[in-house]
Amino acid sequence: MRLVVDLNRCQGYAQCAFLAPDVFAMHGDESLLYNPEADPAQREDVMRAVAACPVQAILLEITDEDMANMVAPDAVAGAGSPSGGAR
Numbered sequence: 001m002r003l004v005v006d007l008n009r010c011q012g013y014a015q016c017a018f019l020a021p022d023v024f025a026m027h028g029d030e031s032l033l034y035n036p037e038a039d040p041a042q043r044e045d046v047m048r049a050v051a052a053c054p055v056q057a058i059l060l061e062i063t064d065e066d067m068a069n070m071v072a073p074d075a076v077a078g079a080g081s082p083s084g085g086a087r
């Protein structure tokens with residue numbers, strides 16, 4: 001998961017720093033610091049931050065590996081079985 005904040009768009013509202021404090025931090029009143037290579041364990045917090053940013057300044061790139069990790073383990077386990085696979 002890679003993320004970029006469009007700092008020309010960012011208005012320093014700090015919603016992201018509140019929702020994902022391990023990834024985003026305010027430095028002073030308006031300057032935002034962030035980890036562009038956020039740990040996958042922070043994915044849910046980052047998604048909340050993306051959704052909460054009032055100016056949609058946070059751009060998130062989801063890799064194939066991220067997509068694989070998003071698939072629920074029971075969906076993978078049930079794929080192809082008579083009781084849990086696709087219809």
Ligand code: SF4
Pocket residue numbers: 005009010011012013014015016017024032052053054055056057058
């Ligand atoms: S929520 Fe959006 S506008 Fe506010 S600091 Fe974060 S990126 Fe900037």
